[in-house]
Amino acid sequence: MSTLTIETTRSGLVESVHAVSVAVVDSEGALVASAGDPQRFTFWRSAAKPFQAMSLVRDGAAERYGFGSRELALACGSHSSEPMHRALAASMLRACGCEEHQLACGPHPPLSQAVADEALRAGVVITPRWSNCSGKHAGMLALARHHGWNTAGYERAGHPVQERALDEVLRWTGEPRDAVRLGVDGCTAVCFALSVRAMATAYARFGTSTEAAARTLREAMLAHPELVAGTGRPCTDVMSAARGAVVAKVGAEGIYCAALPGLGLGVALKVEDGDMRCSPPALLSVLRQVGERRGLGLGGVADLRQHSEPVLRTTRGEPVGALRATGALRFH
Incomplete structure (x- = not known):
């Protein structure tokens, strides 16, 4: 079994190791x-x-409510709860005749520290529209409205x-119903919840599918990576730098997935202890190794040192350590 780990260093010492x-x-x-463990079962x-x-597009709700690639x-x-994100979520709600209070997602501090700091200084009251998931939830409400389903409890x-x-x-995963836990x-x-391997399978298919809905969503993510995450975030920077070679999407608790359309491959990973700081350097290590092995050009992804080896700083902003990937994939 091959091992990939992320090491946390501090003052020249390896302080922690994340499998x-x-x-x-x-x-x-x-x-x-x-x-x-590629069969690791997790959410x-x-x-x-x-x-x-996917069903937002397949069922015709996106077309009905005028949702284009940005939405x-x-x-x-x-x-990241930046102004463009909040405004677009509000626009999606208006388009399908819903209001912010119908969003089931609760508010939380912005994922962007800069946006969170700005909101704190301004004394802003954080509402559900600020949730990083408000776009997903606005889409779910639109799907319910489109079908005439009750929006309560969606x-x-x-x-x-x-x-x-x-x-x-x-x-998309090809998994039977009894293999997926809700x-x-x-x-x-x-x-x-399903295996990491099943997640990767779905992304491999998503990256190469000719189905209209999959192609539409894939092209939307690639055209607007700033809306998939936000300024300075790994998903945005990786997709921007890769210029169509990578479709990337982060998940909580150390999950990261990507499609490599040019190779017909899907990638999924889980940082075992759930440390989300470690998933971007892990993804970039995987992309580098697969790219080198398969001869895939990844544009400027190799230059994203802020994500592949993020610097750890003191509360005064002084560099004191870094995260770094060690180990290698096993190629089958």
Whole structure:
């Protein structure tokens, strides 16, 4: 078994070591490369968002309410609560005749520290529109309105909106229903537990699918990476630098997934202790190794040192250590 770890260094000493499980697969689910336990069973969290948004396009709700590539990118995203994100979420709600109070996602501090600091200085009251998941939830409300389903409880297991999301998760992963466990995500919507390998399979298929809905969502994410995450965030920077070679989506608790359309491969990883600081350097290490092995050009991804080896600083901003990836994938 190959080992991939992220080391946390401080003042020249390795202070912590974080193990990572990785699956790199083709569209048939065959392992191309791995580290740790590629069968690791865990929640997909926000990396499932493109598949949760699939029915929004397939069922015609996006077309009905005029959702273009910007709105669909936000529906697939975990945004930073920047003004453009909040405004677009509000616009999506208006388009489908809903209001902010109908969003089931609760408010939370912005994922962007800069936005959070600005909100604190301004004394802003954080509302559900600021949630990183407000685009996903606005899309779910639009789907409910489109079908004439009750919008109350749209986020709960058993509601038709969540049943449609589950249908898509099963379709893209190829997993049987009894292989997927349902839970409650941080934003209150249903989340899905399955193997890391199954997650990677879904992304391999998503990256190469010719289905209209998949192609539309994939192109939306690539066209608007700033809406999938935000200024300075890894998803945004990786997709911008890769220039179409990578579709990337982070999830909570150390999950990261990516599609490599040019190779027909999908990547999924889980930082075993859930440390989200470690998932970006882990992803970039995997992308580098796969790119080198398969001859895939990744544009400026190799230059993203702020994400591949993020610097750790004191409270006064002085550098004191870093995160760094060690170990290697096993290629099958």
